Amino acid sequence: MAVSHDVGQLEDLVATAHRIRQAIESVIEGKSDVVRLTMTVLLAEGHLLIEDVPGVGKTMLAKALARSIDCPVRRVQFTPDLLPSDITGVSAYNQQTREFEFKPGPVFANIVVGDEINRASPKTQSALLECMEEHQVTVDGTTYELDSPFMVIATQNPIEMEGTYPLPEAQRDRFTARIAMGYPEPAAELEMLDVHGAASPLDKLEPVATTAEIKALIEAVRSVYVSHPIKRYAIDLVAATRTSPDLRLGASPRSTLQLVRAARAHAAMSGRDYVIPDDLQDLAIPVLAHRLLPSVEAQGQRRHPEQVVADLIRRVPVPDAQSAAGGAPPRRGAGPRQ
Incomplete structure (x- = not known):
């Protein structure tokens, strides 16, 4: 049976999404289609893979979305020596209580920004598989639930670049969408020189939506x-x-x-x-x-x-x-x- 919708609820969704898009576009010039797709993936409870050459704004886009929403955000810089426990967390022995305590890793956030994900080893890349599909983490036989909403925004360089590992098919399949930033138009690049020349616009970016609003939007999209x-x-x-x-x-x-x-x-x-x-x-x-x-x-x-x-x-x-x-x-x- 189909579900009918209240006009006000739909208008609120469009207005909130528009605010977030405007906030991101104040940092990322001339990429409205890319920003719209990013918002689409967020509201679809998915994960986003941003692939392109260095220096075109992949990490900037991820950070702009993260700062536009008032929710916990963690960033992981993937490197060849990164371990799976550096992402999911680790059980550490507490000498005072004489018990092992779980120390949550950066994956315990609403938005996780994975920078240059394909510079880590396949073993470390696979640490995100359970998190992305089931929204949970299993460490030492104990399962920990992740908060909702949960989104992974990963950036990667093309596999032709030096020091990269191709993502396994199972890893790629868990990303809802992949986008390429592309080089900016000359006019947008000129504006970037003016806007980014003195200071980063990220420093002035304030949250325009709360976690509760994002949850409400996701519920509306489901129906x-x-x-x-x-x-x-x-x-x-x-x-x-x-x-x-x-x-x-x-x-x-x-x-x-x-x-x-x-x-x-x-x-x-x-x-x-x-x-x-x-x-x-x-x-x-x-x-x-x-x-x-x-x-x-x-x-x-x-x-x-x-x-x-x-x-x-x-x-x-x-x-x-x-x-x-x-x-x-x-x-x-x-x-x-x-």
């Missing part, structure tokens, strides 16, 4: 309506990656779930309480491409997973607008949808 044809369309998109001759590894069922969750957040930020095919199409590349492995033939032709997903979006049949929104209830206090 955004997804019709049966839209669910079938999401499944068809993901299933097409598993049969494509250009890919030797398709997307997992987890990716289908995260694609729909992200589409709910995307719809809510657009002021809608129901998902349309455009939401899935806008998110398919950032949500699916990093989980895919190209075939040998595709690598020889220099066809990247992003290109393959773009082709699949054009080929997979799209449900018509009426059936896509079929069964979606009208908002309380609102007239019929146009």
